[in-house]
Amino acid sequence: MWEDLLLFVAVGFAAQLIDGALGMAYGVSATTVLLGFGVPPVTASASIHAAEVFTTGASGFSHWRFGNVDFRLLRRLALPGMIGGGIGAFLLTNIPGEVVRPVVSAYLLVMGLYILWRALGRKPNRTDEPKHVGLLGLFGGLLDALGGGGWGPIVTTNLLGQGTAPRYAIGSVNLAEFFVTSTITATFLFTIGLELWPIIAGLVVGGVIAAPFAAYVTSRVPDKPLMILVGMLISILSLRGVLQAF
Template identity: 30%
Template structure:
């Protein structure tokens, strides 16, 4: 069944975005990521203009993440206090990032720097998570420990955690079961906000590894809390895109969210069956696959040497 998309100005087989929504929603429910880094390129491959793909995707993520946040909230996995500090930080960081990108562009060759940083970042984060979870899984089998993440992180980074422990404004994050200075989530949020603005990605999937390793939050709370963050960020982005750029396609968003809301529920359900380490290793694999895809896109000569630009 073909449907015409009034803003994208193209026609699409309705089952394709529904299926895509289902798959990305599943990932969203499992890992608490928005999935924009997967969905947007796939929509572009389906013939949706890049600007419409990115804007409509953020609209769709509002549905997937509210579905996921609700499911995780019911399970007691959302640390609202931590979420709000991170959110405040990332809003601040986003503002700084937009200025930083202007500066980078003026210096020239910004795209090159951004792409290379992005690939390195993804590769390092994905690789580290993969090997760390793999060794933890092996250890897990031997000792039958279930929750060894924090202990391990504590052992490895005792110097860092000592420093973090000395920072002022220490407060208890009850849901996460950790104690940190409020400065840490604020700065972390700002750092990710800057990166997100520069790289043009949602940024929450970059925040997830930091929440696990730096803040020492349990994996399930990380997922719930980051979904809460995704929800807020995407509501803001959707409104701005619709208001200033007129690039949100309502029909496409509805098709995507039919799939993604169901997918997010399925993901949350599936997530409960998996252990934290198993979730991490799956996410690491996806991050690595995306890294390989980006590297391939950058190095293999494209079919078309021209792409849609902005304006007329």
């Protein structure tokens, strides 16, 4: 029991440190680990999003305190993301687990490869006003709920690709994620309930501890090596899940 709790504290700490510093990969990282332990996709997504209510709240608050949030961008992301997240969570509860598992593993594999591609690609230097933010939030929230993660890889990387300043893209996406994941968790709570409280508690404790550190290092630590490592790890573990499913 205690060994399991400490394991998920470590998982939560590492995932939130990555997510808070890069604006992505908490859910993708944690979901990959839970699926590797045999947790059903809907239970994994519900557990991770329940934990993220606390971790994204702590992370978003920390980013706000460090001046990393663009509130206009936050408003354009949050509401569509909440709508997409609620729809995705409802759909996931009505799909058999044996159907969802290989699909989610394949989705996570794509996310891992996408993180690698973004890490190895050239970042734009412009700071244009981002376009289609509402649709981006809707799509990001939908896939985040279905896959147990993906809000950051989809939304943050798209904003960075459009030229949004990294500091504001990461901070605003982190704070918007609090509202999105709260909606997803509420949907799961009223449909299937929440299980695996030791996992949730471990992820919460580790994530809350890591949140202020992650916000502090956002503009101070080179993110390319970390993104490459995360992308490789997610891709390898997800590929294993796809092969096991078939």
